[in-house]
Amino acid sequence: MLKLDNVSTFYGKIQALHHVSLEINRGEILTLIGANGAGKTTLMMTICGTPRAQSGHIVFDGRPIQQMKTSDIMRQGLAVVPEGRHIFSAMTVEENLLMGSFFRSRNEAAAQLDHVLTLFPRLKERFNQRGGTMSGGEQQMLAIGRALMSQPRLLLLDEPSLGLAPLVIQQIFEIIERLREEGVTIFLVEQNAHQALRIADRGYVLENGSIVMSGSGDALLNDDNVRKAYLGG
Amino acid sequence: MTETSLYVLQQLINGLTIGSTYALIAIGYTMVYGIIGMINFAHGEVYMIGTYTAFITIIGLFTMGVSSLPVVLLLALMTAIIISSTYGYAIERVAYRPLRGGPRLIPLITAIGMSIFLQNYIRLAQGSRDLAMPALISGGIEFGDPDVFEVSLSWMQLIIWGVTLASMTALALFISRSRLGRACRACAQDLKMANLLGIDTNRIIALTFVIGAALAAIAGVMLGLYYGTINPYIGFMAGLKAFTAAVLGGIGSIPGAMLGGLILGITEAMTAAFFPSEYKDVVAFSLLVLILLFRPTGLLGKPEVEKV
Numbered sequence: 001m002l003k004l005d006n007v008s009t010f011y012g013k014i015q016a017l018h019h020v021s022l023e024i025n026r027g028e029i030l031t032l033i034g035a036n037g038a039g040k041t042t043l044m045m046t047i048c049g050t051p052r053a054q055s056g057h058i059v060f061d062g063r064p065i066q067q068m069k070t071s072d073i074m075r076q077g078l079a080v081v082p083e084g085r086h087i088f089s090a091m092t093v094e095e096n097l098l099m100g101s102f103f104r105s106r107n108e109a110a111a112q113l114d115h116v117l118t119l120f121p122r123l124k125e126r127f128n129q130r131g132g133t134m135s136g137g138e139q140q141m142l143a144i145g146r147a148l149m150s151q152p153r154l155l156l157l158d159e160p161s162l163g164l165a166p167l168v169i170q171q172i173f174e175i176i177e178r179l180r181e182e183g184v185t186i187f188l189v190e191q192n193a194h195q196a197l198r199i200a201d202r203g204y205v206l207e208n209g210s211i212v213m214s215g216s217g218d219a220l221l222n223d224d225n226v227r228k229a230y231l232g233g
Numbered sequence: 234m235t236e237t238s239l240y241v242l243q244q245l246i247n248g249l250t251i252g253s254t255y256a257l258i259a260i261g262y263t264m265v266y267g268i269i270g271m272i273n274f275a276h277g278e279v280y281m282i283g284t285y286t287a288f289i290t291i292i293g294l295f296t297m298g299v300s301s302l303p304v305v306l307l308l309a310l311m312t313a314i315i316i317s318s319t320y321g322y323a324i325e326r327v328a329y330r331p332l333r334g335g336p337r338l339i340p341l342i343t344a345i346g347m348s349i350f351l352q353n354y355i356r357l358a359q360g361s362r363d364l365a366m367p368a369l370i371s372g373g374i375e376f377g378d379p380d381v382f383e384v385s386l387s388w389m390q391l392i393i394w395g396v397t398l399a400s401m402t403a404l405a406l407f408i409s410r411s412r413l414g415r416a417c418r419a420c421a422q423d424l425k426m427a428n429l430l431g432i433d434t435n436r437i438i439a440l441t442f443v444i445g446a447a448l449a450a451i452a453g454v455m456l457g458l459y460y461g462t463i464n465p466y467i468g469f470m471a472g473l474k475a476f477t478a479a480v481l482g483g484i485g486s487i488p489g490a491m492l493g494g495l496i497l498g499i500t501e502a503m504t505a506a507f508f509p510s511e512y513k514d515v516v517a518f519s520l521l522v523l524i525l526l527f528r529p530t531g532l533l534g535k536p537e538v539e540k541v
């Protein structure tokens with residue numbers, strides 16, 4: 001569904017991604033794990049076109065996207081929940097959600113809004129509340145709901161569990177599995193490697209901007225090196 | 234009523250009139266700042282171009298024998314809006330967009346250059362002398378005490394209030410209710426995130442320039458008719474005042490620009506009422522300094538949110 005081939009990304013002169021190749025298959029949950037500063041966010045944002053890949057190819061559903069404008073890439077059927085959520089804090093929950101379906105027709109947006117609100121009943125309760133006044137967990141749900149409003153086939157999630165209580169993390173992971181059942185392909189970046197690998201079909205390990213390992217979720221969970229580096233032994 | 238209170242009432246009317254036009258121009262500064270964090274110093278010139286467009290349209294219509302007041306006024310407004318918006322759009326496209334993403338100082342300097350360029354371009358094209366704007370609308374109502382002091386409220390002033398109120402209402406509805414207005418707000422809050430939601434942020438930025446220019450053009454037509462003379466330099470002072478109003482109200486805030494404009498206009502008129510009128514600019518800018526000392530973000534501005 002999405003294929004990165006030999007992608008390198010730079011911040012000025014600093015190279016953040018080194019010849020990364022990676023493939024996401026339709027219907028799976030793919031996870032990317034790695035330490036702080038490994039380049040996980042960079043990889044995810046490179047798919048979105050900010051920053052732009054300096055070399056290599058990114059193909060989504062058979063279409064090369066690495067030269068497209070970010071706004072055009074985001075209209076191809078993928079959506080992102082970025083690191084730090086980035087909800088519009090002065091806008092209401094409703095307005096935040098509607099921004100997610102900006103380029104969809106009014107009818108599509110209305111239908112998808114119903115769907116998102118059944119996935120996240122909490123957002124329905126808070127429909128007219130300002131995004132900035134909600135709790136961290138609610139904001140994360142809003143960020144995911146907003147991304148879903150464009151009816152993406154591929155959802156990119158950057159550390160959705162960051163800074164949340166265990167119970168809320170549980171809910172978020174349940175939602176992710178449910179989305180997969182609905183047919184949404186998931187690309188999940190996590191530092192919470194244990195939980196991520198448990199629900200993932202496959203995973204990649206990123207170190208210093210390079211992919212150093214890949215395999216099924218179970219294989220990585222049981223790999224000695226992965227256990228030592230990311231699962232606390 | 235005493236003479237003083239009638240006199241104050243008169244100045245209030247005058248101040249509200251000028252303040253309305255400051256508010257209209259200030260919107261352009263505040264919206265552009267709100268979305269890309271730059272001061273568009275060429276905005277005053279966009280206002281001036283609107284005034285010249287209205288002048289040319291009115292003279293043109295008169296020579297063609299069109300003299301129906303509503304028709305002339307409406308056409309003058311329409312052409313001014315169209316021409317100024319085109320300039321606003323073109324300035325952003327040609328002079329600012331290519332510089333986006335670079336150091337913040339550079340577009341600022343470009344804006345000053347753009348302002349000087351436009352001023353001189355109009356000076357060359359139209360001459361630098363004062364032109365007399367035809368008095369389209371004269372007369373008004375007078376009230377108060379004929380023996381003490383007569384307060385006059387001209388039709389032109391009433392029209393300026395009405396047009397300002399209508400424009401501001403339209404803007405407020407657009408920003409708060411429409412899909413594009415919502416996108417404008419989203420972009421002002423988090424441009425990068427808006428982009429990640431598939432919004433072509435360059436087009437929204439262009440839209441804010443066009444809206445600001447259109448409102449400045451409306452102010453240009455109104456003030457041109459109100460004062461009766463125009464020259465290529467009127468954009469400088471009007472722009473400076475409107476910028477002051479925007480900062481006073483809290484730059485980035487649309488209600489702030491409206492409030493700032495009115496406060497500035499009324500302050501100026503009140504100063505002119507009791508002191509030699511040369512003092513009005515001194516007082517206006519002192520007011521700005523004072524407010525910024527005690528409220529650095531302006532009256533309705535929010536503290537700059539740290540953008541990560």
Ligand SMILES: Nc1ncnc2c1ncn2[C@@H]1O[C@H](COP(=O)(O)OP(=O)(O)OP(=O)(O)O)[C@@H](O)[C@H]1O
Binds near residue numbers: 037
């Ligand atoms: N805008 C930027 N400008 C310059 N360097 C950057 C920028 N963003 C990230 N980097 C650098 O690129 C490298 C990868 O950063 P990135 O944010 O992708 O890591 P990450 O794996 O997402 O880390 P974390 O787990 O902490 O979120 C880091 O060394 C970082 O300092």
Ligand SMILES: [Mg+2]
Binds near residue numbers: 040041042083
């Ligand atoms: Mg990261």
